[in-house]
């Protein structure tokens with residue numbers, strides 16, 4: 001054997017295939033869409049894109065393509081990068097009033113001159129496809145979702161669905177979340193600690209001392225800090241489930257396509273028991289649950305929920 005050869009390694013982790021789980025969800029949604037159409041209601045999803053950021057255009061395009069594939073109506077709204085606060089708010093008001101739009105998202109990030117919080121707060125909470133409107137997050141904190149039907153945050157719901165659909169039981173497990181952002185770190189503990197899931201959660205962040213000490217105690221790691229390879233193999237308990245939610249884009253100095261990195265180092269596959277790849281893990285789940293939120297909103301208007 002040549003000395004320059006890499007040591008023999010074995011990826012022992014079960015792959016948490018987000019494309020496969022998302023395909024399952026979409027097949028289920030397709031039937032629910034057909035049932036709504038039989039009642040004369042076609043669920044409509046809209047996106048608001050301000051400015052032409054190429055990554056955002058790609059993501060928005062993906063959402064529309066997949067929504068159409070399961071029979072939904074898709075409404076694509078675009079404003080120029082220099083759109084005013086009033087123009088964006090007028091578009092929000094239009095979608096709130098449009099009975100053909102059952103749910104929508106405002107693609108983030110918005111250009112810096114706009115007041116993002118004011119725009120997101122203006123969305124009708126019943127049409128909040130992201131599940132991140134203050135009213136809906138408040139209901140999540142109050143844990144009234146069972147009584148008042150309200151959309152749940154897509155990415156946290158996607159992480160949990162990905163585990164559950166792979167037969168992983170979270171009951172009594174210790175989940176360590178890396179990152180405290182609004183997309184994943186802040187909302188996911190609220191879902192994980194509901195009685196029907198019953199996990200125990202530690203949230204870590206840039207102020208955490210000795211992150212590795214917490215990670216090594218985790219049965220499940222949810223990495224959503226947006227820091228390239230912050231979760232390393234030596235910090236993962238053998239057999240743990242590791243979900244990679246992070247996205248870090250690095251421009252290619254040679255001028256090629258930007259490279260995308262997750263929060264989880266590739267060597268983790270040799271230690272973890274379950275691992276969500278990135279891409280192909282939580283990303284497709286987020287999109288599937290975005291569509292789920294809109295179909296559920298349409299079902300509520302139809303009195304089917």
Ligand SMILES: Nc1nc(=O)c2c([nH]1)NC[C@@H]1CN(c3ccc(C(=O)N[C@@H](CCC(=O)O)C(=O)O)cc3)C=[N+]21
Pocket residue numbers: 059105106107108109130154278279280281282283284285286287
């Ligand atoms: N209001 C709002 N809601 C969002 O949900 C939202 C947003 N703004 N702004 C941007 C982020 C990013 N995001 C992604 C969703 C799916 C993939 C996804 O499916 N990615 C594929 C790869 C796609 C590719 O790059 O080829 C994967 O992980 O396999 C990626 C990124 C949603 N976001």
